[in-house]
Amino acid sequence: MEDMGGASVQAHQALAADAQPPPGARGLIPDGRHLLDEDTFTENFRSDNRPPRTYLCYEVERPDRGSGVPLDQDKGILRNKSAPGPEVPCHAESRLLEQIQSWDLGPKLHYRVTCFLSWSPCTDCAQDMAQFLKESSHVSLSLFASRLYTRGHYDEGLRTLKRAGASMAIMTSREFEHCWTAFEHHKGNPFQPWPGLAMESGKFSEKLQRIPRLEQPGAGRPCWAGSVGASPEWFRAKAGRRWGLGGGGLGGLRSRGGGGFPKAKPLRRMEPWRHRPRDPMGWISPETFFFHFPSLRYAFGRNSCYLCFQVEREGKGHSSYDWGVFQNKVYFEAPYHAEFCFLSWFCDQDLSPDEHYHVTWFLSWSPCPTCAEEVVRFLREYRNVTLSIFTARLYYFWRPDFQDGLYRLWSAGVHLDVMSFEDYEYCWDTFVDHNGMRFRSRDLLRDNDFLATELESILRTTMNPLQQEIFFYQFGNQPRAPKPYHRRKTYLCYQLKPHDGSVTAKACLQNKKKRHAEIRFIDSIMALKLEKDRRFEITCYVTWSPCPTCAKELVAFARKHSHISLRLFASRLYFHWLQENKQGLKQLHASGIPVAVMSSLEFEDCWREFVDNQGKPFQPWNKLEQYSKNITRRLRKILKQPPQNDLENEFRNLHL
Known part of the structure; x- marks a missing residue:
């Protein structure tokens, strides 16, 4: 192998000297290498956390034992650390590249390197890895990331890495389970997926799908093949889907410009003029979001109600997710509220009594008394459905009949709350067609405290005692x-x-x-x-x-x-x-x-x-x-x- 130069030699020496296990390592791989302890694995690889460091677990498929890869380095764990000098790499990806370059790889052999990262590579690391692949045609690289690192020009870095031939995907339950088995000191305990794993994986996959020019040539689907409990074959069949649902899903959203939801059927006890409820939209525009969702005491001119929904379906050994947006529909005879639109569509999804459904609504207006009564009736009939409602504003909160409607919802077990900053940010990421624009709260939370106090008063909850x-x-x-x-x-x-x-x-x-x-x-x-x-x-x-x-x-x-x-x-x-x-x-x-x-x-x-x-x-x-x-x-x-x-x-x- 060619001489690496002074800086690379220093880096190599630093890596060689770093023989101690990374912080959080505990126990040994059968051949003597260290494993992550459960707390470190959970804190850093769990996709709904935001740890301040990056862990990288790697495996090398070598063609034979004379490949030049040291026997004790074909599998390992690296993490970013403070650099002792500007010339020594500190990011986990850079440390991996230095380690690979220190091996005596045969140029006529082919090596497959698979990495499982707690964060996707930053711009600099992605470009360094792309340059390495260009110079090392006998090495192929597959990256699985728990979550997406979105600072700086991260999208350009990922595009560069993709063009260099790297295979990329978001970690799903299958990859997490592999990491648990191969790199975690699990003491024989099986991997237990945490609640919301599939939803988080799908959310990060969707973010990556929005990056332009990150498609597989001719495949017609994103190169980040992040599944939500689904196989690659399933994704080929459902390439346009925004969320990947397991078999029997709720008819999830399709990508922009194509497809739609299955058609809804009217609810029982609905008047004849309500025979054509609207099917869900996929996204709303930033202008619509900022106009219709601010937390205001009195919101003049906002006659429309938007309902952003998320449905989690949990059955025997699998879970699936769906989401979308409803807007109230006005017919000549009478208005058709967004809550009715959702219930009509939802009842058309062949709900199974053996499965449980967790429904979350983000509303621009809280429900009116009629909608509240219909929701309560629906929940009494469908005992396997739970509902959480987060509202931007309270609709006619000074009128007793509207107050009673909210109280009936709360008494029926509905979780009611006024939208917080985190709720607004989540809606922006999930339901708004923002084209990569960062979330800014602006005046969305102007009267949030007042409305939260009013809702607490309406629900007559002093929290003594707690429910x-x-x-x-x-x-x-x-x-x-x-x-x-x-x-x-x-x-x-x-x-x-x-x-x-x-x-x-x-x-x-x-x-x-x-x-x-x-x-x-x-x-x-x-x-x-x-x-x-x-x-x-x-x-x-x-x-x-x-x-x-x-x-x-x-x-x-x-x-x-x-x-x-x-x-x-x-x-x-x-x-x-x-x-x-x-x-x-x-x-x-x-x-x-x-x-x-x-x-x-x-x-x-x-x-x-x-x-x-x-x-x-x-x-x-x-x-x-x-x-x-x-x-x-x-x-x-x-x-x-x-x-x-x-x-x-x-x-x-x-x-x-």
């Missing part, structure tokens, strides 16, 4: 939110008692815009004006551990009110891998505020004290204790605490 569904969803300590997939928010339940007395106050608070639950908790306690010559104890159960700002405020509160003893139990750790969040937890611990992870004991107490449990005992969800132990281990690592001792046991056994 059972809210408790299980928001306080659940699962790594991924259970279905239906809407955002898990911060809830803080607290109870206050004098040191020598019984509980005198308790409440449950929720985040509001620019006013986190922890800050609202401090406001509530300050408003009580507790006597300073008397000692008080407060126990808080919180769904997410405090952010750095809230941690700082809690520390200041505790220092100023030394007569109040505060202890904090968190169901989950908030972005625990970020340094600023770690520092916040350390500040709480150093200030004398005990921070612990909720176990079954705390969940049971929270259920008993704050939930409308109707006399039912607390029923732990699957793997509650395992998740709690995993989170506790992370917290101890952050706080550098020793294993649980008798003192901590005594702390847990304190009851109010």
Whole structure:
């Protein structure tokens, strides 16, 4: 092999010296190489996370044992790291190229390199890999990415890499399972796909399909063959589909300019003039989105209602997804609301009683009383359907009949909420034909706080007690939110008692815009004006551990009110891998505020004290204790605490 030059030699030496396993490695591959531990694999390869680093797992198919590939380097794990100098590569892709160039590859042999990446290559890495392929015609490269890295001119980098002959795809359940088996210290446990895996894979595949000139020559389909639980043959048959649905899907959207949904049939009990409901659209324009979806108290001139929907279908051993957009239709006789359009189309999809359907709506206007009544009737008939509604605005929220309609929806088990920033961003990515334009909130959230407060008042929920569904969803300590997939928010339940007395106050608070639950908790306690010559104890159960700002405020509160003893139990750790969040937890611990992870004991107490449990005992969800132990281990690592001792046991056994 030709001399690599001074810079390359330095890089090679750095790689050779880096014999230690990458952070997060644990256990050995049978031939002695290291594997990823479960936490590292989940945090970095799970496609709905946003880790700050890149992991690259690679395999080399060599023609024979005399191929020049060292026996212990045909399979390995690399990650990006800080560069000791400007000439030494730090990205995982660059480190892989340096490693391959250090091998004595036979120019007459052919080598297949397969990479599984937690992030797709950045622009520079993609161009470097493309240049390598041009200079190494005897090497072929296949890339599978968990998620898409979209900073800079990433699209140009991917086009360059594709033109150089690289094969590219988004990781699906099959690739994740292969990585789990080949590179993870799984201890014999089978791979368990996380909820929403197929949806996330399809979403990233769709983003890549939008990149111009990224098609297979003559194939008529995107080169990023990201499937949603489907085989390559299925995708060849459904090349134009925006989402890949398994057999018996809901008739998913087709690509721009072609096809459509299956035709809808009228709902039962519908008037004769409602015999031609609109079938779904695929996308809406950015202009339509910014005009019809702003969160306004009064929105004049916006007479249309848009309903962006997402359906997840879960059956025996498979799941599939569909989405689209409905707009209210006006006939001469009477209007046909978007909610009716969806129900009519949805009932035409041959719903199976053996499958479960999770439906999410993003509405520009909340439902009117008539639509609310029809939705409630529909949910009573179809017990295997759950519905979540996120609305940009409240329709005639001051009128009692409209308020009653929303309350009936909520009482029927519908999750109701005002759209948040994250919801707007998701709608932009999913339902808007933005042609690569980045999301900008503009004035979309102008009256968001007001509308959220109004909705809370309409639903007559003081959150004391919490609804059972809210408790299980928001306080659940699962790594991924259970279905239906809407955002898990911060809830803080607290109870206050004098040191020598019984509980005198308790409440449950929720985040509001620019006013986190922890800050609202401090406001509530300050408003009580507790006597300073008397000692008080407060126990808080919180769904997410405090952010750095809230941690700082809690520390200041505790220092100023030394007569109040505060202890904090968190169901989950908030972005625990970020340094600023770690520092916040350390500040709480150093200030004398005990921070612990909720176990079954705390969940049971929270259920008993704050939930409308109707006399039912607390029923732990699957793997509650395992998740709690995993989170506790992370917290101890952050706080550098020793294993649980008798003192901590005594702390847990304190009851109010």
